[in-house]
Amino acid sequence: MKKLINAPTSVVDEAVAGFAAAHPGLVTVSHDPTFIVRVDAPRQGKVGLVSGGGSGHEPLHGGFVGYGMLDAAVPGPVFTSPTPDPVLAATKAVDGGAGVLHIVKNYTGDVLNFETAAELADAEGIEVRSVVVNDDVAVKDSLYTAGRRGVAGTVLVEKIAGAAAERGDDLEAVASIATKVVERVRTMGVALTPCTVPHSGEPSFTLRDNEIEIGIGIHGEPGRERIPLEPADAIVDRLLGAILDDMPLAAGDRTLLMVNGMGGTPQVELYIVYRRAAEILAERGVEVTRSLVGNFVTSLEMQGASVTVLHLDDQLTELWDAPVQTAALRWGR
Amino acid sequence: MKKLINAPTSVVDEAVAGFAAAHPGLVTVSHDPTFIVRVDAPRQGKVGLVSGGGSGHEPLHGGFVGYGMLDAAVPGPVFTSPTPDPVLAATKAVDGGAGVLHIVKNYTGDVLNFETAAELADAEGIEVRSVVVNDDVAVKDSLYTAGRRGVAGTVLVEKIAGAAAERGDDLEAVASIATKVVERVRTMGVALTPCTVPHSGEPSFTLRDNEIEIGIGIHGEPGRERIPLEPADAIVDRLLGAILDDMPLAAGDRTLLMVNGMGGTPQVELYIVYRRAAEILAERGVEVTRSLVGNFVTSLEMQGASVTVLHLDDQLTELWDAPVQTAALRWGR
């Protein structure tokens, strides 16, 4: 295992310290328990947005703390959800009296730890609502699974709900906009290589030289199926095919198309993926009116990508376009 | 070799097509010869900025085309400088009567091909000035080498010169600001793994499991020396040490500190590097007043990072802060 780290146990603390040092006008960092918070938190009368989860997915979530997006992010150990303590502390730190929304990716660990934190916050008189993101169509959502995972679509939920909170929507309204995004966003990913968690030192799985994993999660969990390497266009056909099977879109529908890198994928490859995805949507008459291409929700150094489609409408488009100023997403200011 | 591509020969064309599709309000793309150009080019009376070089370093240069930065970018084949034809075509496309600045990374191929294009443009009556970026302190700049390479510092040259051009400075002034940045910027990098050029299919070099390459270039060229893997802090000490040996900074000096990922490095590692680099500068009393952390000048999927220090002053700070709107760098609009 070759990594630019000092020790596996200090990865998250040092990275968070570096993040704070690099973005002093934007965030401050609390240590013990660890969370990243907007420099101007709490904002009186504004709904606070808190998200978090295991580390190793950067820029998610710390990179999205700032004006028009998250108020705080709670990084757990690498690929392990944070415990309730820092989530509670972050919730208190951003509460400006208008309540706090937890944006939680649908993993048992995240759900349970955020749930516990929400109960504790409630006991301290802070109103908390939770929205669980589950955009990954690779997993069958049924009684027989823990349900779909939350993956790259989380960024879109955080941006749009963040814009709603920033303009002054109340907790109920912000939560319902977040829920609306969750209902209209779908993702599916592919991995070409595994990743290695620092404290384990072992690759998360093994793939043969010519094998890829379709429907990969963001923790190096195995995906839907393992197949021989195919040309990029054929892979994109599979990913987008699964999305459109699940969320049929009609000609004239407007969408945001996101191509997300898993961390170790060169940007040229992401744009090759984007090209084909846009082509497929165009063939169906579906309009791509907004786009996002880059590394947003990663799995350390994994090579691979995911495709996300968000079914837009006027409201979502307006909130997407609203100004945002975070380390990883910025426009309008 | 596992890549999300269709064919080695179509990588650049398809990636550029995807880039154009993803950023329609920002750029248009000319095929045959291939270059990426601001959607509103040429701007009458504004100095045009053109850069380019081999592909595989994305977002450099295409990701920096837009308001306040480049007017056009010319991508060559992967790791191979473009020929004079597309450089000439891009130069003509952005000429608004105020002349054109070529920003060229110091590699023999780039220098010779841009030089030829500049001669041809001159023959067509377009005034061209060239600034050669050579920030890489890993290479001895002497009569006995081709001189220092242009690496991550190129982004800073493009941003600052772009701001000068955008506010209406004339060709002479824009060129002299670009030259000033070149004089005040230094970079040094490290690679943990090689990268694989699509058409070759072979890793650019081989490193043993515990070896790293100090002073790596951005084309998978070997660097200054090969040493056993060390903790991140020790590696940063080497990189920043080489920079400060070359460009001594005094207490109170203001700097921009950039940590650039080589493409396959997780963001946590970049911030671990940033943390230590900021610490070293703080120990010397050098102020870090601006920062930039992320993948900006990459070597495909190489794992590694570079540290760049730009010695700021009021003028450079003001131009750095000026609004910019490109696919990879955006603020103020």
Place this chain on the structure above:
Amino acid sequence: MALDTAWATSWVTASAAVVAENRARLSSLDRDIGDGDHGENLDRGFSAVVAKLDGLADTATPADVLKLAATTLISTVGGASGPLLGTAYLRAGGAVAGQGTLDGAAIVAMLTAARDGIVHRGKAEPGDKTMIDAWTPAVDAAAQALADGAGETAILVAAADAAAVGAVATEPLVARKGRASYLGERAIGHRDPGAESSSLILRAAAVAAGG
């Protein structure tokens, strides 16, 4: 012999030791059908619990030890297993609150409450390929042993034996909860890491009682 606070603290200490010893193996089981951190998570948590034992008052009851373990695990383990095991210890402590020593009936009540806490939080049923598949047979075996007139140590041994069998029995199952549920049929043939760690922890309870 009824079990006292010394038993409770050695249960926790022995759990910490066996988790540390099996850290790599548990993470490796988790790598097969999850995300490879289970051993790491529990090791971090139980080490933290052990570090806090010194702070217990001399008058501490077994329930105090269990509650200390509960809050510490909740605030240090993270992942799915942290809130689940934390809730288990919390409920276990609640079931024996105020008792200086635990007899057979108390032990069965404690184990039952622990299992019910996990089910309450995680909504898993037997056969879902989770830690419940260690806990439920353990609770049943303990209740049976109590009914058969067994002493405290024998009850814990029966529970540990059943948990071990239960953990092995997760191997042929398809998972319906937790990360392994994403795998569908591909989870078949792999032992559930949480069931395995729960089996180790229940064995530690018996060993701490001299079993």
Place this chain on the structure above:
Amino acid sequence: MALDTAWATSWVTASAAVVAENRARLSSLDRDIGDGDHGENLDRGFSAVVAKLDGLADTATPADVLKLAATTLISTVGGASGPLLGTAYLRAGGAVAGQGTLDGAAIVAMLTAARDGIVHRGKAEPGDKTMIDAWTPAVDAAAQALADGAGETAILVAAADAAAVGAVATEPLVARKGRASYLGERAIGHRDPGAESSSLILRAAAVAAGG
């Protein structure tokens, strides 16, 4: 026998063939001390030249062939070698402009102009471990052969032989130009890819003349 346009076109065709054949080997030499694209670059360029030969007028002179090669190489090769070899062919064509057939003196003038063009663009000196280390001995040997009264084919064979020796002789050198110069001492022991490809191209010139 003096060399005509047919010779010039078969030089280009034979160069393209030998470059294609050695593509992987040239890129591999470049991988050792450069960026691994030299074979790819030249193959792309010479294939493009060959594709354009059909478009030549029946009245084309050797110089026309060389100029076509020059402009095509400049606009297709890229990298360092594109402008350098392109300039070489441009100057070579200039040196024999208007001549329907080339005698020994014309050939030496052509090779000299080519070499001078590379030096003009790239500023390399002999011993810098570049393609110049193939071209300069080739020019010297050709001039010597002419002085010794050799015919056209023999002159080209002498040039090719000297270029081959020159390419091999780059191995012990430290590079002072191009990417290999970044390596310092580490370039020692590796043959310069550009010197090797120039040697192949000069051999193709001799072979096209029946040598």
